[in-house]
Amino acid sequence: MSIVLDVRDVWKSYGELQVLKGVTFSVGEKEVKVVFGPSGSGKSTLLRCINMLDPPDKGEVLLKGQSLMEDGVNLTMMRARIGMVFQQFNLFSHLKALDNVTIGPQRVLGLEREEAVDRAHVAIEQVQMTDWIDHYPAQLSGGQQQRIGIARALAMDPDVVLFDEPTSALDPELIGEVLQVMLDIAQAGTTMIVVTHEMGFARAVANEMLFIDDGIIVETGTPKHFFTAPENERVRQFLHRLEVLYGGQESVEQ
Amino acid sequence: MVGSGDMHNLMPLQYGIVSYIDELAQAFLVTLELYFVGLVLGFIMGLTFAIMRQFGGRVLSRIATGYIEVIRGTPLITQVLLVYAIPVAINAAGIADLPLNWYFYYIDSQNRIAVTLNWPILASMLGLGINSAAYQAEYMRGGFASITSGQLRAASSIGMTRWQSIRYIILPQGLRRSIPAWSNEAAYLPKYTVVAIWVGVMEILNMSKTVIARTFLSVEMYLILAIIFFVFITAINKVLEITHSRTKIPGV
Numbered sequence: 432m433s434i435v436l437d438v439r440d441v442w443k444s445y446g447e448l449q450v451l452k453g454v455t456f457s458v459g460e461k462e463v464k465v466v467f468g469p470s471g472s473g474k475s476t477l478l479r480c481i482n483m484l485d486p487p488d489k490g491e492v493l494l495k496g497q498s499l500m501e502d503g504v505n506l507t508m509m510r511a512r513i514g515m516v517f518q519q520f521n522l523f524s525h526l527k528a529l530d531n532v533t534i535g536p537q538r539v540l541g542l543e544r545e546e547a548v549d550r551a552h553v554a555i556e557q558v559q560m561t562d563w564i565d566h567y568p569a570q571l572s573g574g575q576q577q578r579i580g581i582a583r584a585l586a587m588d589p590d591v592v593l594f595d596e597p598t599s600a601l602d603p604e605l606i607g608e609v610l611q612v613m614l615d616i617a618q619a620g621t622t623m624i625v626v627t628h629e630m631g632f633a634r635a636v637a638n639e640m641l642f643i644d645d646g647i648i649v650e651t652g653t654p655k656h657f658f659t660a661p662e663n664e665r666v667r668q669f670l671h672r673l674e675v676l677y678g679g680q681e682s683v684e685q
Numbered sequence: 686m687v688g689s690g691d692m693h694n695l696m697p698l699q700y701g702i703v704s705y706i707d708e709l710a711q712a713f714l715v716t717l718e719l720y721f722v723g724l725v726l727g728f729i730m731g732l733t734f735a736i737m738r739q740f741g742g743r744v745l746s747r748i749a750t751g752y753i754e755v756i757r758g759t760p761l762i763t764q765v766l767l768v769y770a771i772p773v774a775i776n777a778a779g780i781a782d783l784p785l786n787w788y789f790y791y792i793d794s795q796n797r798i799a800v801t802l803n804w805p806i807l808a809s810m811l812g813l814g815i816n817s818a819a820y821q822a823e824y825m826r827g828g829f830a831s832i833t834s835g836q837l838r839a840a841s842s843i844g845m846t847r848w849q850s851i852r853y854i855i856l857p858q859g860l861r862r863s864i865p866a867w868s869n870e871a872a873y874l875p876k877y878t879v880v881a882i883w884v885g886v887m888e889i890l891n892m893s894k895t896v897i898a899r900t901f902l903s904v905e906m907y908l909i910l911a912i913i914f915f916v917f918i919t920a921i922n923k924v925l926e927i928t929h930s931r932t933k934i935p936g937v
Contacts, residue, residue: 484838511844521835525858525934535843538853569936580839587843 432459434495435591435622436513441480441490443473450476451487452646458591461620465633465654468643469669474626475518477643478593481624482513494590511539514584514592518600520576522568528579529555529564532586540587547586554582557619558612574605578612585616592616594625628673634658642666702906705896711799712892713913718801719809719878719888724871726814731821738822739829740851749822756819762880765812769805769884800887809881809888813874820870828863829855861932868925872918889913 436458443451450473458464466474479485481492483499483506492499499509522531532551536542542550555561558578568576577597584592597613598606610632617623617636627633633640634654642650642663650663661667702709738749756764772783788803800806832855840850879890887895893910897903 482842484841507841507844507846509844510842513842515839515842517835517839517842519835521833521839523836523839523854524937525854525861534853535845538849539844567935567937569934583839583843 432462434458434493435460435462436481436624437491437493437496438477438481439491439493441477441487441492443476443480443485443487450646451480453490454643454646454648456641456648456651458622458624459638461622462638463617463621463623463625463636465637465640466624466626466643467628467630467633467640467669468649472643473646474643475595478515478595478624478626481593482510482515484515507539511535511587512590514587514589516577516580516584516592516594516597518596520568520573520580520600522576522579522583524568526567527564528560528566528568528571531568531579532582535583535587550586550588551582554586555579557585557616558582559608572605573601574608577601577609581609581612581616585621591622591624594623594627596626596628598627598629630654630658630670630673630677642669644669702896702900702902702909705892705899707793707795709889709892709896711793712887712889715801715806715881715887716875716878716889718806719813719881719886720875722810723813723817723878724874726810727817727821727870727874730814730818731825734818734822735825735829736851739826740847740855753819753822756816757823761812761816761877762883764816765809765880766883768812768815769808772804772808805884805886806881808884809878809886812880813877816877817870817874820873821867824866824870825859825863827866828861829859831862832858858934861929861934864925864929864932868922868929871921871925875914875918875921 434457438457439455441451441454442449454473454477456464466477468474476485480487480490483492486500490500494509494512497509498504499506522528523534526534529548529551532554533544533547536547536550537544540547552561552564555564558581560575560578560582563571563575563579566575568579571579581592581597594613598609601609606629610629613623613625613632614636625632625637637654639651640654640657641648642657642661642665644665650657650661650666652661657666657670661670734749734752737745738753739746741749772785775781776783776785785804788800790798790800793799836854836858837850840854845853878888881888882891882894885891889910893906897906900906
């Protein structure tokens with residue numbers, strides 16, 4: 432299995448606050464890694480460091496062996512190969528759903544309009560939003576907006592897609608449709624790093640789970656490992672709190 | 686003895702304001718020129734300064750801020766007078782020989798020369814544009830600043846450059862949002878065109894004063910002048926209102 436993304440000893444601080452304290456992990460092709468941990472532990476910062484929206488203070492991020500932190504690297508073209516799905520969707524509000532998805536292929540990859548539209552249709556089909564392509568973001572529900580957000584990332588044909596708590600801004604009844612789409616694209620072979628507390632999703636598709644607390648990876652393992660015999664006390668406490676919160680039920684029934 | 690025909694050409698005191706309709710129309714045309722050119726020039730410069738101030742980094746944003754502060758902190762009339770006088774002074778000092786004595790004109794129905802563009806008119810257009818740019822820049826910047834940073838992060842995440850984000854994400858939304866505030870400037874500027882009188886432009890106020898000098902109908906003439914501006918500005922507001930509602934983003 433070839434390595435898509437290699438994160439090596441990444442450190443990041445904001446002023447006095449040291450958010451990441453040496454994070455190292457890698458993601459192989461078609462792998463799904465779920466990152467979880469308490470709020471403020473550095474999960475979202477880690478994702479923003481990976482695609483250089485917030486460049487790390489030190490460490491190394493390699494995309495298919497190519498460093499993103501070297502001088503002279505074309506960062507915008509590297510970012511085009513790393514998809515990102517945001518907690519707040521962040522759709523372009525003046526563009527129809529379709530154009531939210533075509534704008535990247537058209538403006539960044541330089542495709543002709545027809546090619547970009549074809550590509551967008553495929554991505555929109557994957558997130559089951561074909562009937563909504565002419566709607567503007569404000570005319571869509573949160574779940575629909577997030578699915579278009581996912582399509583926007585997929586249409587770039589990225590090497591890896593980062594998900595930053597994609598369901599935590601959604602009303603409970605809308606979470607299911609987004610998770611279902613994420614399960615579908617994971618099973619279709621999309622390489623993904625997902626920051627989420629949706630343990631049902633993790634159990635269903637994660638190849639590996641990473642528990643982050645206080646800026647470091649505290650424990651890694653398969654979902655089975657975490658749900659049967661987590662070693663670290665902080666992990667146990669955290670999973671217990673999630674269980675209390677969600678009543679011991681997985682949010683997605685498998 | 687002076688014949689009545691000669692009187693008509695020189696000083697037709699016996700007629701009312703209506704008999705000056707051609708002259709007033711011609712002068713209003715000059716006012717419209719001053720307005721539209723000033724507004725468009727102000728838009729182009731204002732957009733440039735707004736982008737510089739909001740996204741230009743340290744140096745460019747300071748230049749833009751300085752420009753905006755200086756222009757907003759000095760009288761419009763001073764700016765117009767300076768634009769007009771500087772080339773004149775350069776010629777007078779013998780530094781250069783700038784061409785300032787050209788003019789464009791048409792021949793009106795009574796075989797008279799009606800000037801449509803000369804140095805005083807051009808200087809007034811430039812002065813109005815330079816002034817309006819500072820105000821328009823501030824209105825536009827307000828619109829740009831209201832676009833959420835999340836959309837910019839999303840644009841970066843699909844590989845857009847900074848300039849592409851500005852061009853394809855910020856401008857289309859920011860300009861729409863700045864229309865209501867920008868409408869103020871579009872409605873103020875017609876009234877400000879009258880400063881051109883100070884560099885000798887025969888615009889509508891100047892012509893009104895000429896008509897008053899010939900007819901002594903000052904109150905009537907000034908009332909008509911007020912009505913002309915009122916109708917024009919009301920029409921502009923209506924057009925902008927329609928533009929605003931037509932460009933609204935559905936659902937927002």
